[in-house]
Amino acid sequence: MATTKLMGLDKVSGVKRPKSIFLNLTFIIPAVVLLVAMIMAIFAPLLAPYPYDQIALTDRLMPPAFMEGGSTAHILGTDLVGRDILSRLIYGAQISLSVALMVIVITAGVGTALGIVAGYLGGRTDGFLMRVTDISLAFPAILIALLFAATIGPGYWTVVIAISMLGWAPYARLIRGEALKLRETDFVAQARIIGTSPVRIMVRHIFPNIINPLIIMSTLAVGMVILTEAVLSYLGAGIPPPAASWGNMVNDGRSLLDVAWWISTFPGVAIGLVVMAGNFMGDWLRDKLDPRLRQI
């Protein structure tokens, strides 16, 4: 960027965008993965062949269909108590994506509000908010989450609150930085000269210009939240059984590695795929919307 700018090429290029962006594979594949995950999450009861908690002791530890001893009745096999892995995966998507959505709405909202206020107002407000943010950033989320799990008891809302407790900080920091830059721009100076009120400046001038980073950050956060939920559930501090979470599914299979590798493997692959899709999507959006944000 800097070089093209230096040579004045930024004015030459950068006017028109190619129309074929949707034909880009780095967009299509992650988009499809996320779409599939979303459909699984929304229509889980319709799509899943069995309820997530249906125990069938006769079908215990059945391997996937493509293996010897497998059956098409349980395409991805069953676990120690005969629950269908595929069904649990589909229900797991519901947990993962809804936790992600909840957390992102909460953290993006709080982080953006604090970030804009800190960045635009500056001074002591900014100093205080940013120290709090710095400490939150450095504070390992997992400790808070584990503390929560121990105190409130593990559960859906524990996970959401625990991840949100510190998750607003990266937003606040990013948005604050953007707001700080925007505050110094000529167009905000101009708005002030005209006599525009601070609230109107924050709403009309600052906010529209941070939407891009906000979208990018939120897309990238999808993967982060899903991973954190998985870690917590894996450690036993997240979504408690019998509810199916990809994280606790991995945990279920841990002690059975030598006899039933599929129990732990498939949910891990699912996490990997969705997180990767989220990250790719975020990267792609960033390249399209705001390449200078490479560091988030």
Added chain:
Amino acid sequence: MSKVLLEVEDLHTFFFTRRGVVKAVDGISFYVREGETFGLVGESACGKTVTALSILRLLPEPAGRIVAGKVVFDGTNLLELDKKEMRAYRGREISMILQDPMTSLNPVYSIGDQIAEAVRMRHDLPDNMVEPEVISALRLLKIPSPETILGEYPFQMSGGMRQRVVGAIAMSCRPRLLIADEPTTALDATIQAQYLALFKDVQKKTNISIIFITHDFGVVANMCHRVGVMYAGKIVETATTSELFKAPKHPYTVAMMDSVPRLDHKDKRLYSIKGQPPSLMNLPPGCRFYPRCSVATDVCRKREPHQVEISDGHSVSCWRVQ
């Protein structure tokens, strides 16, 4: 007349971007003699800087590529050298000063370190010779109290001083050709005057050849022996400075001189060139200046004029003079 040190022949440098090919430099030729200052003048994005980076072969890769042409320095075509051979030319034979003094010094190393590093590049100087050389480079650029400045960091200096340090770095290997890319644009008027005078003085002392890149016709007049006027990737007119200012021939040159206010006479109204420079990705057919030219004819729209020498050392690319 002194001998030709650098000759650029029919140089084409394009940028291959996702959005299309940017013809940043589209067939330019010029030469620079020993001890001479050649000015490249033109507006932003006309290809001046790309020309300079092409000579040093420091284009941003892989987008920027030299597509055709020759850059002959003292009998060697630089474009045929391999990377290592080319590096031997940088700094020692050809050096460059970049436009923005605030960003062209490394913020984490002291001034002394940054110059010493360049000095060491020349013939593996023994350690005890380095500091005197660094100080003499600083002296050449008339930097006050050079001994104390060695340990300072870029952020501790003013823009003018930094640009002198950049000059000292560029001169520290005693190159034979210096490319100065708008070195004074970021400086204040009186500091700019200082800097320009300083460079004339450096040239007198070292007989170095200079390519001076600028958008300011006033700076060109002050500094250069000969000038090439660039427009949209081409040199449209080349002449000695006096000739160019006395009898400009290309309509673009004429229009530029009329559209810039002068201090020595108050114009009633400035001539204003209509439109704006074309996009280098989407150049008009025929003469590039045609859409903005006030004396264009039909032939200008259809065919591109070639360069014609109308008098000794004065060449113009315009159908009106052909």
Added chain:
Amino acid sequence: MTRFIIVRLLQSFVALIGISVLIFLLVRASGDPTMLYRTSMSTEEDIARIRANLGLDKPLPEQYWIFITDLAQGDLGESLLGQRRPVTEMIWERLDNSLLLAVPAFLLSMIVALLLGVLGAVKRDTWMDNGVKFVAILGQALPGFWLAIMCILLFSVYWQIFPPSHMGDFSHYVLPVSTMAFFLLPGMLRLVRSSMLDVLDSEYIKMARIKGLPERIVIWKHALRNALIAPLTAAGMILAMLVTGTVVTEQVFAWPGVGMLMLDALFSRDFPVVQGIVLMVAAMVLLVNLLVDILYAYIEPQIRYQQM
């Protein structure tokens, strides 16, 4: 510079107080720890005696005051379970196990991140760069605990090259250290690569090339030092990842470190141990951040020279 350090120290101290209050309240809100000692035989008096023993009969501010004054003397209280050993002692004997895991993993990931990050940036948009990006994306997407389990599945269950769990000789370290390093790698790698890309675009790098400096000096001297500033500012996040990584890795490999201690204490509701560990980690995080700030000032002369 002195002002800078003093201010940061004060801020860290205030933060620590804040965290201690938070933890104190959370743990107290978690329910009555006397539950742990209650049996069907317990009478009201027994419970009251236990409460008094634990200091739970006093008002909250007083409890906090006792807690914080003990803390100031390095006393994190006693475990509620078993032999009721002092928490400090319990953490202490586990700490070196954790460090034996975390430090090599951290160093390994740093070195690899630095090498790959620089390589990716220098060879930007080539197949090498794409490889680096792929490693980063893969590392970021695959859950660390799952990866560790898969490693156990492959290397311990099928091929039986490395032992699956517990501490022991060198071979016991290979899997935990490398999976943890791989868990830490992507964040660092992305930071190094992107900040290196920014620096390589700068004017002073162009100037260094104009001087005719060889590429290795341009990159390892001029670019790297500037490029390290951005990752340093993210040291806090890396550190948070290190803690997470330690807890998860210790759990997967049954590694007797502080992370395991914490998990065990958590599920047996041994709150003095939990709060002790959280406080200790918080203090360490703050301390390391302070050190990073100082290091930052060293790398960035503008801060070092600020007359504050």
Added chain:
Amino acid sequence: MADVLLEGCDLTKHYPIKKGFLQRTVGWVRAVDGISFTIERGKTLSLVGESGAGKTTTAKAVLLQEKLTSGSILFEGRDLRKFSRSQLAREYRPSLGSVQQNPWSSMNPRMRVRDIVAEPLVVNTKKSKGQIRSRVVELLEQVGLRADHVDQYPHEFSGGQRQRIAVARALALNPSLVILDEPVSALDVSIRAQIMNLLKDLQTKSNLSYLVIAHNLATVRYMSHTVAIMYLGQIVEYGGAEELFKRPLHPYTKALISASLLRLPEDEEKGRKQIILSGEMPSPLNPPPGCRFHTRCTEAASTCSQEAPPLRKVGANHYVACLRF
């Protein structure tokens, strides 16, 4: 008596320097140090100087973006200090327009031209949507743009066109004074004349006053009626543009003019010397005693370092702050 629109009287702006652990104020940056000027209706005053001379701070003070340390601004003869907050918002601010240097950054990239030009109207008036829309079109046509440009975003325009949009925005409230901060220096050379001519035409048509901040003397000469040369927060020479450029008196003015005159190679051969000042502008934190320019002056005498020269009248409308006059 000329029709004075705005008058600056002894304007001063000092910024505190804080140091040490307790952030005590240890000194003051004298950004603007007692300057006075008048802007007549329909005329242009230019503030000229190098960076750090205080011209931008002065403009900001006029625009109420900086609180003055002391001094007063008289608008149509009334002291702004006596205005209440709402009076300022109702009576003073709408009479000002402002055009900034960089047309690439002075517009919100997320707003359409329509909203950019309309913002002063929306914020300061209670006009209906229809009224605002027709006013925007009128303004765009005034600056040489078309009505169908209203729905485009700034990035779809070239620098010159953007600067036209900026001018349209500045004129939205029918101001009597427009502050132009380096209005052409960020533009391509071939575009500058277009904008300068536009600004001059608008001035004649609407009897506008301009306060121009600039560093390029040729531009200033082309645009202004009165010129103030600033150095280190003070005005060193002040006067009608014609007079000042024909008969510059202050050594600093002379040096600036000398630096801006077109010099051809033969001027050098004929021995026409250019005035080159030595050194740089000292820090406004510790301005030199006496005449602030004496450290760089080519004509300095020993008294110059002791006695600060006042701005003295030397002609009908010509003032200079130099001990030699």
